[in-house]
Amino acid sequence: MKNRLCAAALAAFTAGLMASTGSAHAARAYIGTYTPNLADPSVYAHGSGEGIYLANIDDVTGALSGLKLVAKDRSPAWFELSADNRFLYAINETDSYGPDKSGSVTAYAVDKASGALRKLNSVSSGGAVPCYVSIHPSGRFALVANWTGGTFSVIPIKADGSLGDATDVVKPGGPTNSASAVDAPPGQGRSEPNRITRGHMIATDPSGQYVVGDDAGRDKIFVWRLNTGTGKLTQVSVTNALAGSAPRHFGFSPDGKTLYQIGEFNIRLTTYGFANGKLTSKGQSISAMPEGYQGSGSASRLLVSADGRHIYSANRTHNSIATFATAPGGLATKLATTPTEGQHPRSLTIDPTGKFLYSLNLRANNIATFRLDPMGVPKFTGKFLAVGAPAVMVFLP
Numbered sequence: 001m002k003n004r005l006c007a008a009a010l011a012a013f014t015a016g017l018m019a020s021t022g023s024a025h026a027a028r029a030y031i032g033t034y035t036p037n038l039a040d041p042s043v044y045a046h047g048s049g050e051g052i053y054l055a056n057i058d059d060v061t062g063a064l065s066g067l068k069l070v071a072k073d074r075s076p077a078w079f080e081l082s083a084d085n086r087f088l089y090a091i092n093e094t095d096s097y098g099p100d101k102s103g104s105v106t107a108y109a110v111d112k113a114s115g116a117l118r119k120l121n122s123v124s125s126g127g128a129v130p131c132y133v134s135i136h137p138s139g140r141f142a143l144v145a146n147w148t149g150g151t152f153s154v155i156p157i158k159a160d161g162s163l164g165d166a167t168d169v170v171k172p173g174g175p176t177n178s179a180s181a182v183d184a185p186p187g188q189g190r191s192e193p194n195r196i197t198r199g200h201m202i203a204t205d206p207s208g209q210y211v212v213g214d215d216a217g218r219d220k221i222f223v224w225r226l227n228t229g230t231g232k233l234t235q236v237s238v239t240n241a242l243a244g245s246a247p248r249h250f251g252f253s254p255d256g257k258t259l260y261q262i263g264e265f266n267i268r269l270t271t272y273g274f275a276n277g278k279l280t281s282k283g284q285s286i287s288a289m290p291e292g293y294q295g296s297g298s299a300s301r302l303l304v305s306a307d308g309r310h311i312y313s314a315n316r317t318h319n320s321i322a323t324f325a326t327a328p329g330g331l332a333t334k335l336a337t338t339p340t341e342g343q344h345p346r347s348l349t350i351d352p353t354g355k356f357l358y359s360l361n362l363r364a365n366n367i368a369t370f371r372l373d374p375m376g377v378p379k380f381t382g383k384f385l386a387v388g389a390p391a392v393m394v395f396l397p
Contacts, residue, residue: 167231258330
């Protein structure tokens with residue numbers, strides 16, 4: 001009996017010691033990277049990754065470790081897990097797939113025990129250079145935004161997790177937009193002339209009733225309904241974003257009544273009321289840059305915390321994270337600007353516990369770990385993970 005008690009005490013002590021020394025793993029994460037474009041080295045000049053990696057996450061320090069390549073693939077720069085974590089769906093940000101020279105979407109089966117990925121198939125993304133994919137709440141469709149192709153696609157998901165050919169590809173028309181961002185920081189470079197449709201993000205609202213798409217080329221935000229029987233999109237509304245702003249990423253409040261939009265070119269957070277598939281401006285536009293900032297910049301990722309209390313923007317060129325707090329009614333207040341500790345943050349993510357935020361610093365070839373303080377502001381932990389051209393990070397329980 002005494003020996004059993006001693007063994008139990010020793011086991012408890014060892015477990016506590018492991019936690020205190022940072023050897024316990026709360027979760028794992030898949031990391032997608034940009035890979036070299038051998039056909040055109042000028043494209044993705046910073047693409048030094050090899051595909052999709054798996055890393056462990058320490059539950060005490062938030063540090064990433066044990067990096068290993070689990071899928072060698074071409075620029076899997078954005079992906080999402082299915083709701084049951086059995087499948088992973090990745091866009092391949094290329095322009096050379098098939099006779100139409102499109103990008104592609106690849107389905108993987110996930111081995112939950114090891115984290116290994118098994119490729120199921122790839123299909124056309126319905127346009128060149130896809131940059132975003134999300135999964136419809138029905139689990140039956142992947143939604144894809146194609147940047148160069150200027151399209152938004154609906155890709156069916158089969159019962160075995162593999163992908164079918166697109167059931168719908170929407171290519172918005174209308175006049176091109178050459179307007180520069182009128183409310184950009186002083187010294188911001190001019191927008192490209194004749195900006196055509198550029199699909200940058202597509203995802204549903206929290207209710208799952210509506211599908212929202214950002215057109216960063218013509219400064220428009222589309223809302224559709226998806227017919228889950230036919231896989232077709234029907235437009236409900238279209239909203240003109242701020243001229244020249246290039247709406248890039250959005251996020252919703254948990255109740256779905258407020259949409260937060262970040263502009264790539266004006267680097268500003270704009271808030272909208274959302275009801276019945278329509279957006280209504282709340283009259284708020286806040287710079288994600290420090291007060292008085294002058295010079296060029298470019299926003300990349302907008303991230304809303306799970307509880308909706310905080311919003312984060314990754315700012316390229318300036319290499320910073322802007323933190324906003326939200327109030328009842330959905331309006332936001334700027335709290336802080338924090339260095340990303342690396343060049344060109346492509347995206348941000350928060351771990352499942354809500355304790356740590358990660359900045360994927362594309363051109364620095366690293367991921368920096370931050371602890372979120374009680375105010376929701378990220379504080380650098382001093383921890384990095386070296387990985388070539390990181391672009392996206394998704395957690396595997």
